[in-house]
């Protein structure tokens with residue numbers, strides 16, 4: 014079965030076409046600057062990339078272009094759009110009710126519309142992608158895979174914030190957690206490579222990228238996670254501050270006369286590695302500057318490492334133990350020094366890496382960096398959210 018996976022952003026549309034007989038990616042690409050010009054980059058394994066500037070009025074125009082490319086004589090990988098048997102959509106927010114991937118019905122679309130206040134940035138974009146597909150491929154089953162769904166089993170005392178309870182009841186203010194598709198994928202893949210049932214393992218998965226989150230997975234279920242009501246909570250990120258004393262927010266707003274949108278911009282786009290270092294949101298650049306002796310870059314790296322360690326410690330305590338620690342995403346998969354610093358002086362928790370293996374890891378595949386005396390397994394597992402979406406889509410489309 015061939016499955017198209019779509020990830021719609023406010024002005025972008027990412028796509029991957031899978032052949033699920035072998036999990037192979039036949040083609041993938043990105044449309045950008047939708048509604049404000051338009052470009053597409055289309056990639057096929059073993060072929061050179063195709064890039065074009067083309068007016069893309071909306072998501073439907075972008076999807077039309079993608080479908081044309083997929084069947085085109087020069088750049089295509091299928092003969093007809095009818096070969097696409099199902100479409101999987103990445104949806105960031107499933108709200109309170111959705112706890113698993115689901116076939117898109119009118120009810121689910123209405124529910125997604127009602128959920129937009131919780132997800133004002135990504136919600137409308139995801140719906141635009143869904144609606145474009147309904148228009149252009151009305152007979153193809155469509156599945157929504159929600160980033161928050163993996164956290165549906167988190168217990169109330171871990172998702173309720175200690176503020177007046179009415180804000181939860183009336184406004185849905187609670188921990189939702191994000192990056193769930195990635196954490197679910199890497200925890201499942203870890204169990205596979207260890208050859209153990211996922212249900213028997215206590216795992217901490219560290220998704221460290223421009224956005225970062227850490228999740229405790231016990232018995233195959235996420236029991237706690239660092240991101241909360243929004244993807245802002247938790248450890249410091251490229252440009253997001255992560256958890257801070259909440260009173261800092263009104264303090265800065267009053268002192269500098271900032272509006273809610275302006276303070277959000279500061280905390281979302283000007284904080285984190287960028288805000289502390291004053292240099293870059295890219296961890297590679299900040300690390301390089303730190304090595305060259307830049308104080309603020311070094312400070313940013315120390316804050317990041319300490320935040321990660323703090324979460325690992327907390328989740329060991331919450332799970333009463335740990336079998337495996339996983340690193341994934343841009344930083345987790347690539348940055349040797351960050352992994353080394355996180356795992357340094359963690360012997361008390363039974364975590365130790367083999368520095369040689371860590372330095373000489375192989376990119377792009379699960380890689381064991383566990384130290385000789387480590388009680389806890391430590392692995393790098395490249396994430397693959399699109400494959401996870403395709404897998405869920407396949408399962409649901411086959412049942413349909």
Ligand code: AMP
Nearest residue numbers: 222223224295296297342343344347348
């Ligand atoms: P992501 O959001 O998962 O794409 O991750 C972005 C972060 O990963 C950035 O801070 C980069 O510094 C880091 N990163 C991505 N690729 C590499 C690489 N090949 N080597 C080192 N760091 C990388």
